[in-house]
Amino acid sequence: MALSGLDIFKMLPKTNCGDCSVPTCLAFAMKLAQGQAELSSCPHVSDEAKSALGAASAPPMRAVTVGVGGTAFTVGEETVLFRHEKTFVNPCAIGVQIQSGDSDEQIGASLADAAASSFERVQMALRCGFIAVQSTGDAARFASVASRAADATSLPLILMSSDPEHMAAALDAVGTKRPLIHAATESNIDAMIELAAKHSCPMAVRASGLDAVAVLTEKAIGAGLKDLVIDSAPQDAASALRDHVFARRAALNQKFAPLGFPTISFPGEVSDGDEMLETVFGALDVVKYGSIIVLSGAEPWRMLPLLVLRQNIFTDPQRPMQAESKIYEYGTPGPDSPFFVTTNFSLTYFIVSGEIESSKAGAYLGIVESEGLSVLTAWAAGKFVPERIAKFVAASGIADKIGHREIIIPGAVAQISGELAEELDGWNVVVGPYEASDIPAFLKRRAG
Numbered sequence: 001m002a003l004s005g006l007d008i009f010k011m012l013p014k015t016n017c018g019d020c021s022v023p024t025c026l027a028f029a030m031k032l033a034q035g036q037a038e039l040s041s042c043p044h045v046s047d048e049a050k051s052a053l054g055a056a057s058a059p060p061m062r063a064v065t066v067g068v069g070g071t072a073f074t075v076g077e078e079t080v081l082f083r084h085e086k087t088f089v090n091p092c093a094i095g096v097q098i099q100s101g102d103s104d105e106q107i108g109a110s111l112a113d114a115a116a117s118s119f120e121r122v123q124m125a126l127r128c129g130f131i132a133v134q135s136t137g138d139a140a141r142f143a144s145v146a147s148r149a150a151d152a153t154s155l156p157l158i159l160m161s162s163d164p165e166h167m168a169a170a171l172d173a174v175g176t177k178r179p180l181i182h183a184a185t186e187s188n189i190d191a192m193i194e195l196a197a198k199h200s201c202p203m204a205v206r207a208s209g210l211d212a213v214a215v216l217t218e219k220a221i222g223a224g225l226k227d228l229v230i231d232s233a234p235q236d237a238a239s240a241l242r243d244h245v246f247a248r249r250a251a252l253n254q255k256f257a258p259l260g261f262p263t264i265s266f267p268g269e270v271s272d273g274d275e276m277l278e279t280v281f282g283a284l285d286v287v288k289y290g291s292i293i294v295l296s297g298a299e300p301w302r303m304l305p306l307l308v309l310r311q312n313i314f315t316d317p318q319r320p321m322q323a324e325s326k327i328y329e330y331g332t333p334g335p336d337s338p339f340f341v342t343t344n345f346s347l348t349y350f351i352v353s354g355e356i357e358s359s360k361a362g363a364y365l366g367i368v369e370s371e372g373l374s375v376l377t378a379w380a381a382g383k384f385v386p387e388r389i390a391k392f393v394a395a396s397g398i399a400d401k402i403g404h405r406e407i408i409i410p411g412a413v414a415q416i417s418g419e420l421a422e423e424l425d426g427w428n429v430v431v432g433p434y435e436a437s438d439i440p441a442f443l444k445r446r447a448g
């Protein structure tokens, strides 16, 4: 039976020492109850509490990190089935597979594609997340291609071979970069467990169907491994979807520990060489519980839509997307250029920004921190009000960039113009268009 935060709190030391990186024992207990922390983070918990809390306090889905440093990614740690219930915690990783048996030129081109697969959307960087190197030559070649991939891209690696000798060679070359070992199977699991333990690397288990996967994860858990990833080797896209949903439900609803791990999927394995279909199946994985998604190519036409879909699925529905609060410049602005302000709701920012850009006029746009709310909502919530706007103007440095003292506010909040003029001593407050689409015409009138 699931324990409540208060049940757990009663068994903690109640010293609020903060050694668990959470300020109080109560806050730590609440995190434990929600599956967002591990009991082992509290070094002071008694043995008695440990055995009482045990599995009840373990997160239902393990967080697994692949790679080291700034490019490492973490998947798993999810606590809900649907993003409207709360939020998904760790975005799935999307990357590309290369074959060690390919020519040096082919490998070079694939690595260059992967490195170039980087886009900016809504002020966020979206990029290829890893390189999966599959051994299709001998062990030495596998190791050297893995090294080359690590050096050329600094992306996290997935090492793919069912041969422990090949895996050992590649791990000797790049094991310190914490690659994901793919995969332990029924026939090689003992050797793969040994390698994963020796190099402290996460390990995927691969078997046909979730029942067989659970047998392998139980064996790996019994051997002391914690960072596991599951692969049910589906034969078609329907089986992949079914297995992902079943595993997620088993982990979260039934707290079934052998399936409480992130998944890895290969949409190319179920699309008969059809790259478009592979991308569509990849989208299915993004939406339904694929944690690590391995594609056969990293061209922008397939990488970009999947990364954008991921961005939308893993956006926190309780936190609107926000633009950075600062002064943005358009064209070649000078001391006479107009100065607009609006809120930091991303959609507002992009629409206003697009209209100013299309006018081709030099201009400044001040984005006021307003908790990601749109103009009228922010005004009604007290987040886009004269006092806050005046504070932003004072701190932004805009007064050093322009010679005039004129600020253009959105027409939707014309009612604050008088009060803003009082807050901004010496400034003239101009009410701009109600609709952003009228900005180009407004600027034209102003210039003419």
Ligand code: SF4
Binding pocket: 012, 013, 014, 015, 016, 017, 018, 019, 020, 021, 022, 023, 024, 025, 028, 041, 042, 043, 044, 045
């Ligand atoms: S480390 Fe343990 S005792 Fe200290 S605040 Fe956290 S839960 Fe409480």
